[in-house]
Amino acid sequence: MCTVSLLFAIQDGFSKQLGAEYPPLLVVMIRFWVFAIFVTMLVARKPGGLRAAVRSRRPVMQIVRGLLLAAEVVVMVEAFVRLGLVETHALFTVYPLMVAALSGPVLGEKVGWRRWLAIGAGFVGILIILQPGARALSVEALLPLSAAVMFAVYGLLTRMVARDDSAMVSFFWTAMAGAVGMTLVGLKDWQWLAPVDWLWMACLCVVSITSHYLLIRAYELAEASVLQPFAYTQLVFVSVLGVVVFGETLHMNVVIGATIVVGAGLFTLWRSQVRARQQAARQAAEAGRTRS
Template identity: 70%
Template sequence: MSDPVHRDRRRKGRYSSSSAAAASAPPPVPPRLPAPAVDRTGPAILLMCATAFIFAVQDGFSKVLGSEYPPVLVVMIRYWVFALFVTALVSRQPGGLARAIRTRRPLTQIARGVILVLESLLIVEAFVRLGLVETHAVFTSYPLLVAALSGPVLGEKVGWRRWTAIAIGFVGILVILQPGGGVMQIEALLPFAAALMFALYGLLTRHVSRDDPSIVSFFWTGIAGAGGITLIGIWHWQWLAPVDWIWMAALCACGMTSHYLMIRAYELAEASALQPFAYTQLVWVSIIGVAVFAEELRPNVVTGAAIVVGAGLFTLWRARIRTAG
């Protein structure tokens, strides 16, 4: 038998060796936690503000060219370049052109493209007749029209709060128009009709998004729009003066850049978070209209535009609350 002293030494030896092994072993690896979600709303807002500025500059070029040539010609050339841009862009996406052409709602996609190009035509005509400031003051009503038409077009429920905001917004439009004075009512129908078409385009875009991805809708917007405007604009063809081709190139460059930045912005953040910042275009348009084209910034236009923008922001906020709920 081993004596108690030896047994105690062996026991201590085993304890010390196990303790040393535990001390030399690598520490346990904690479970890998998922990386925290990166909030990219800030960069998206900056992109949207940049987009609004470029859109305002683009509108200035449209006014310059629309004053010298038929607006339908200006829009047609711009859409030719836009169609080439869209085609090149979707060709680099997964599936390429073959995927972009496939749509489950071809008639609706064509209607979207035609409606948007007609809206572009009306807005350029309004720039020439009314100026940038008053055209955009009326055009800012389109979010209100989206809210009003979302019921009959998409079957969405519009509550009394949003209906109240819509009514207040249209009061703002009356302040802008000053019935009996200020903007001529017939001419004011141009930006209002353009806002109506843009609202309908937006609702149809939401409708087709249930079946088609955004890249398909983007492709059809450019192709259908270019085809539709060519049927009308080709009969008004005339060569531009050499210097005016520079203005046209700047217009097309602004169009491609603004659409690309807008796509990037919507990839980084939700549309409901970005849409309020699209109203900054009204600020830039007012600056360009007054500084470059010597337009008058009348008090009723400023007041009415503030009412319309405020009502539009409220409808966007209510729509966001309803979606979140």
């Protein structure tokens, strides 16, 4: 998972480089084309092949998921160009807290007062990063926050479709819906890349495919709740990349705010695990009483 986070950071660096020269819609469209080819080849090797991957019990929701993810990637690329890698990711790290906040009204899950306090602390961290009293709230700052909302909703929809569809079915529909959606809106911005930029694009696609493959392998080896804390290492990797490669400045308010947000996110994850264990223990106790 740490390797995945490193590759995601490198992938974002390539996206920033290409997004500064070409329309983000074009960059993301080509990326999703390669992603769709990779997923098609991957699922074709699984039991049932493509026929099994197409069979979704919630096709509309799967399409919405794919389109939402593609839109989130476009917004993030735009944010990388306008705001930089460091500040974009510092603001984007709020998405797990948004998942926790939205899990109540969307999924009907109970969010206790401890997690609400953590969510509130996380948003205080966001305010520290934004410094609304010291500077005007810019449109650029709203980009990663908008992407965080979209990614949080995408995560919730993923949990909903997981009740009926396998992970491979969801993976396939995400790639296909994203590729089709990006083609419909991105072809108008088509232009041939310079030879050196095709090299950067190839590197972006290779890193993207490798990172997603390793992510699948990671989830095969361990539970998502165990892996999630390691995903925060991406913020460290992307900060080093932004400062060393792109000459960005790491402001102290960003460091403090991001630390609060990550800490709140980790606490929220821990509380979710505690509640899951408590619920499992209650269900086991009830089952024991029923048998007796």
